[in-house]
Amino acid sequence: MNQIRQRMNRFMNLIGYLEAVSRINKYGWKPIEDLKTKVSGALGMISAEDVLAKLPLPTRERSLVDGYAIRSFDSIGASTENPVHFKIIGRKEAGSGAAFNISKGDCVEIYTGASLPDCCDSVIMAENAVLSHGGITISEEISKGSNISKVGEDIGKDFQIVRRGDRISSFQITAMLSSGTKNITVKRRINVGVFSTGNELFSYSKDNIQNTAETAIKTFFESRFMKISRLGKCHDSIEEISDKVKRSIEGLDALIITGGTSLGRYDLVPEALSELAETVFGGVRTRPGRTTALYSISGKPVLSVSGFPSSAIISLWLFLPHYIKAVTGMDYQGRRRKIQLATALHSKTGYTTIVPVRTSYDRIGMKVSPVSIGGSVRMIDMLNADGLVIVPDNVEGYSENDAVEVYEVNQP
Incomplete structure (x- = not known):
């Protein structure tokens, strides 16, 4: 009876959700180290630095269409009654470094993505030109800048592509590689372990329950920046729980324990952790999840949550993102x-x-x-x-x- 009263006392002074979040944010958690990696392999990782574009994109004016590059002022006066003829002096494709001396009335056949020849400032779309006598004829004036992508029009030099704490996306990778960044500093993957407690999880139990909480947590939270390792199960025993925590925490950044958090005779996680860990909070006024507790062992969080998968997921969704933000800078709770x-x-x-x-x-x-x-x-x-x-x-x-x-x- 005294043990039950002691456990009940833990739930007589529950703290509010915002107070729990504040304690997570203020606690001095053990940092997650930075590492250097290739941009091409950084998808889904958390950036540890701001990244600015080293080069403008495009680096040179390029054609947006297949057509003919000209000097726009050579088209002045073109009309149906007074068509203007251009002589084709060469051809330029994407990646071609060919150079041309452009004179009055000259044009260069050009393809989408090719850089503009020097002195040219616009492109006539192929369908708006008529091939004739080794050249083309047009029947309307072409404005300067027509059908071209200007230097820096897509991404300007020093544009901020990535912010510290960003979860790196495919578009950010494309932009970094295109603008000259090949390597990036990221946070290494966070290593999180999860194990479950309860005699009912073992096959010999007359009221056997499948241990699905670990799988639920792993499949919901595992990502490129966080690895979730399933550590199995243990009996409702203070000694066994304590030993499993001590053996597990050494190689992890964080530990999650499911089950054993309520008022029952065999809910022993708080007692098992009392000698091992500092209590950050021991119950929160949330529904579901009021028995959720957070401890710290050498600056590493140990989250104790319900053994019911849906309640465990919601409790972790509420609190785990604040730890992740504290050690990486990333806002993880979602869009x-x-x-x-x-x-x-x-x-x-x-x-x-x-x-x-x-x-x-x-x-x-x-x-x-x-x-x-x-x-x-x-x-x-x-x-x-x-x-x-x-x-x-x-x-x-x-x-x-x-x-x-x-x-x-x-x-x-």
Whole structure:
């Protein structure tokens, strides 16, 4: 009975969600080291530096079409009644370094992507010219700059392509390589381990439960910048949990433990960690996830979450991104946007409530509807959801047609 009372005491003084986030942000976590890598292999990694374009793109004026490069002033006066003839003196393709001496009335046959010959300042589209007598004839004036891409028009020199903390995209890689950057400093991959506790997870248990929480966490969170290693399971034993934590944490940046966080007789994770770790917080006013706890061992976070996969995912989605941002600078919680509610969304004050929602469309546009109510989140709710709404602890809910901030959950 005394043990149960002691465990209950942990949940009598739960801290708010924002206070928990503040503690994560302020804590001095062990840094994630930088490493140098080739830009071509940096997709999905977290940049540890700002990257500016070393060269303008394009570096020279280039043709946007197949046609004929000319000096625009040579076309002055061209009309249907007074066509102007140009002599073709050569041909230029993309990658060709051919040079030409352009005189009055000369043109160069040119292909898309080829750099403009010196002195030329515009390109006549092939379909707007008539081939005749070893040259072309045009029936309208051509403006200076027609059908060409100017130097720096795509990306100017010193344009900021990447910011520190960016998750590097394919377009950023293309822009860096095109503008002269071959290597980039990134954060090395974060190594996270996860193991589950519970006698019920073992096959001999009369009430055996499949250990799916580890797989759920790995498949939801693993990415190019974060590796999730499954470390297996252990019994409801203080000694066994403590030993597994000590053996696991050495080679990791962070550790996640599922199960063993509530008030039951065999919920022993807090006791197992009491001698090993500093408690950052031991319970949060969130629904779901009030038993979520965060510890630190030598500056490495140990997150203790529910053994139910859907609750574990939401708890980690709430708190893990703030650790990632603290050690890498990346905003990881996901893209979000304001969307109107199709139906009212009810919540309980005093707790920050995370509500799975699903988008739909009506004649006005996109709307969202809650797929679960009451604070608990079932697996079926996550299967039906494509977004999450965080309802602050001082808000009872939202009315139909209110605009709410919706986070995408189809990550990473």
